[in-house]
Amino acid sequence: MHSRTRRRLAALAAATAFGAVALTGCGAADAIDAVDKALDCATVAAQVAGDVQNLQNAVSNAGNDPQGAATALDQISDHLGALGDKTDNADVTKAVDDLRKAVDNARTAADAGRTPDITPVADAAAGLTKICAPA
Template sequence: MAASRHRRTTIAVAAATAALAAGLVTGCSAVDKALDCFQTADSIADSVTDLQQAVGQAANDPTQTDASLDSIEQNLKKIGDKTDNADVNKAVDHLNKAVDNVRTAIKNGDDTPDLTPVTDAAGELTKTCTP
């Protein structure tokens, strides 16, 4: 009888340990995703700064504007691939649209496109990614 009780206790402890470990791994995974999102959003903020400088110097080197927009889009893809958070996805969509609008404005001959929607959307993304 004591052996049976000891076996049940051992099984119960093992099951509880496994459940706890699974919970911790899931919790860490969520924190890791949030941290990845925040780090990528921080990279996007740097790219937005580069974009602002590139637009200001577009007469000297118009390729820098494209490079900055490409960098933002690559980072947005990284975030979009790693999250299932609706708010983050919405912020990514807003920033993608703002980047597309800047590309269109430049393509249509606007040497100084309005970057306010890009900076606003980048700020929105940073807020949603903050752990």
């Protein structure tokens, strides 16, 4: 995913959070929490979207590049580790942890020479998206 797309996604998430706060008349603490969650989610969602697409491509091309899935899984793990350290939102942290577990399970299959089932990875990424969606 291009950096311009990531910036747009972050800006959209922040604007959505600000709009939700303005419409609901939340207090200052609630407003800060909403903005923090939106920014955390935008950061995580932008990175994960690109990583999951890379994983899907790698699995599709497993016949040509058997190591590609393992490499893509390593990339997701690296990004999740860095992103998990950046967020202080409990819901986002749990979604990142769930995604990390799904990636670890897929890696076990890839390391054993099997084509990993990436459905749980996609499902966990969808769960993250659901948490990040504006209410």
